[in-house]
Amino acid sequence: MKNKFFQYIQQLQDTITSKLEEVDGSVKFKEDVWERPEGGGGRTRVIENGAVFEKGGVNISEVHGPLPLAMQQYFKVGEVDFFACGLSLVLHPKNPMVPTVHANWRYFEMYDKSGSVIDSWFGGGQDLTPYYLFDEDAIHFHEICKKACDAHHPDFYAEYKQKCDEYFWNSHRDEARGIGGLFFDYCKTSEEMSMEDWFNFVSEVGNSFLASYVPITEKRKELPYSKEQRDWQEIRRGRYVEFNLVHDKGTLFGLKTNGRIESILMSLPPHVQWVYDHYPEAGSEEERLLEVLAHPKDWV
Amino acid sequence: MKNKFFQYIQQLQDTITSKLEEVDGSVKFKEDVWERPEGGGGRTRVIENGAVFEKGGVNISEVHGPLPLAMQQYFKVGEVDFFACGLSLVLHPKNPMVPTVHANWRYFEMYDKSGSVIDSWFGGGQDLTPYYLFDEDAIHFHEICKKACDAHHPDFYAEYKQKCDEYFWNSHRDEARGIGGLFFDYCKTSEEMSMEDWFNFVSEVGNSFLASYVPITEKRKELPYSKEQRDWQEIRRGRYVEFNLVHDKGTLFGLKTNGRIESILMSLPPHVQWVYDHYPEAGSEEERLLEVLAHPKDWV
Numbered sequence: 311m312k313n314k315f316f317q318y319i320q321q322l323q324d325t326i327t328s329k330l331e332e333v334d335g336s337v338k339f340k341e342d343v344w345e346r347p348e349g350g351g352g353r354t355r356v357i358e359n360g361a362v363f364e365k366g367g368v369n370i371s372e373v374h375g376p377l378p379l380a381m382q383q384y385f386k387v388g389e390v391d392f393f394a395c396g397l398s399l400v401l402h403p404k405n406p407m408v409p410t411v412h413a414n415w416r417y418f419e420m421y422d423k424s425g426s427v428i429d430s431w432f433g434g435g436q437d438l439t440p441y442y443l444f445d446e447d448a449i450h451f452h453e454i455c456k457k458a459c460d461a462h463h464p465d466f467y468a469e470y471k472q473k474c475d476e477y478f479w480n481s482h483r484d485e486a487r488g489i490g491g492l493f494f495d496y497c498k499t500s501e502e503m504s505m506e507d508w509f510n511f512v513s514e515v516g517n518s519f520l521a522s523y524v525p526i527t528e529k530r531k532e533l534p535y536s537k538e539q540r541d542w543q544e545i546r547r548g549r550y551v552e553f554n555l556v557h558d559k560g561t562l563f564g565l566k567t568n569g570r571i572e573s574i575l576m577s578l579p580p581h582v583q584w585v586y587d588h589y590p591e592a593g594s595e596e597e598r599l600l601e602v603l604a605h606p607k608d609w610v
Numbered sequence: 611m612k613n614k615f616f617q618y619i620q621q622l623q624d625t626i627t628s629k630l631e632e633v634d635g636s637v638k639f640k641e642d643v644w645e646r647p648e649g650g651g652g653r654t655r656v657i658e659n660g661a662v663f664e665k666g667g668v669n670i671s672e673v674h675g676p677l678p679l680a681m682q683q684y685f686k687v688g689e690v691d692f693f694a695c696g697l698s699l700v701l702h703p704k705n706p707m708v709p710t711v712h713a714n715w716r717y718f719e720m721y722d723k724s725g726s727v728i729d730s731w732f733g734g735g736q737d738l739t740p741y742y743l744f745d746e747d748a749i750h751f752h753e754i755c756k757k758a759c760d761a762h763h764p765d766f767y768a769e770y771k772q773k774c775d776e777y778f779w780n781s782h783r784d785e786a787r788g789i790g791g792l793f794f795d796y797c798k799t800s801e802e803m804s805m806e807d808w809f810n811f812v813s814e815v816g817n818s819f820l821a822s823y824v825p826i827t828e829k830r831k832e833l834p835y836s837k838e839q840r841d842w843q844e845i846r847r848g849r850y851v852e853f854n855l856v857h858d859k860g861t862l863f864g865l866k867t868n869g870r871i872e873s874i875l876m877s878l879p880p881h882v883q884w885v886y887d888h889y890p891e892a893g894s895e896e897e898r899l900l901e902v903l904a905h906p907k908d909w910v
Contacts, residue, residue, distance in 0.1 A: 482866075551855070552855060582851075584879065586665070
């Protein structure tokens, strides 16, 4: 399974970066291949200062070796070996009318001393962070998420949509990071789902990514915007930074287990503002966004 | 003592904000008085878009009541009442030749059920974060810190300078946030120091703040700078954000104990950049700064 999923994400990275380069039309991804001293490494692809994408990364990694101490404590296990691989992407568009998107799909294995697998699971999800809310875009994104889920289990969409709203919650601001999507973790063999079934589910979700995001980007990337709207985007990007650095388990994990800093923090937006005690005008589009973020909605 | 120190920081806030308004010359601090539902409150003073200070805050707070659960766990105590008051300041100048500065001086008391004080201590410090390193400025800042320490104990400067270098360490970047200053905590009654002695020490340090920072600001605030130098400042401000949101105990504490978010996060810089895998040119002033941050120096 580990080879199968790793092959899958390598191919998916190619598919996604090719399509995004086509959407951007002006710049290409820059590739950095890196090695992890303790075992494994990754292929980071970053796009910067494009016509559409101001900054973004589509990264894969495959790491293995003795489970780092912080992760032993987190998973409540002793000294075991592990394997983990996954694809992570974040795209920060230049135009505030185009939403930021994040996705991550991953597979994890742990081994006993003899090298036998003692545990394995899939995890991942994707979520959308608009600066200006077009209801039809939020509906489109969630419809694609639902379709991928529905092909595998009737309960998955409702369950993982709810988990996404819970996970991407900026508790110190009492608001969601964005309008959600899917979030699933510890997807293990059960009566209903074999690991093969989980692979089929996760790869269906991964394969649906471009269909969920690219049409929104195409529809909004040429819209005009003012300096005030750009400022609003940069202020909201500040909330994105706050979530990633204060609450996001994946980011903190990476920072505390000697991950490759530049690959982890490529998720941070290019230009960001913090304005003291900023509130949008009553009745504005900006205020409407905040209301939706404070009370996550059902979009489909 | 609590009334004495609270009176002191109220007066110190006035002294500091008046002087900084004079240094800025173009804008005034905006004051927000707030109340904490569980007891106490604060007086936040924020300056934005000044000629010298792009963003900054000089805040005092006095909070009391039952010790929040997160703090009970942190201090390893049961259900007790507490009192805490302090002054916190952060100044982000516009000109990259002027360093960012942070300071905090605080006093803490805990009480048993009968209302008797069971523990009390002072804490605080100040530190400087330059974007371009003028050795004479770093020396001046540390000399003023040392002079305030030396008036109270021959070991304080060496000890608290060292603690400052250790505390303001961005471990995930393997570099210091800035060029340090002082950091002290849990300053309690001992054979050598009564609480009265500690008050005299902490207030001497607080009183020395303007002498440590204002001459540097006056000397650098009119220096010309390029767009590239401004970009460098904004990239380095990203490291400041990373420290405050990932490592700073005070910030995380505030966010997790229902503090006033806007007063806590006024410490975040106004305009910030994250550029993927950015390194300064070999032999540049920017690279010289990084070398000093990777290997904290003795300045006096």
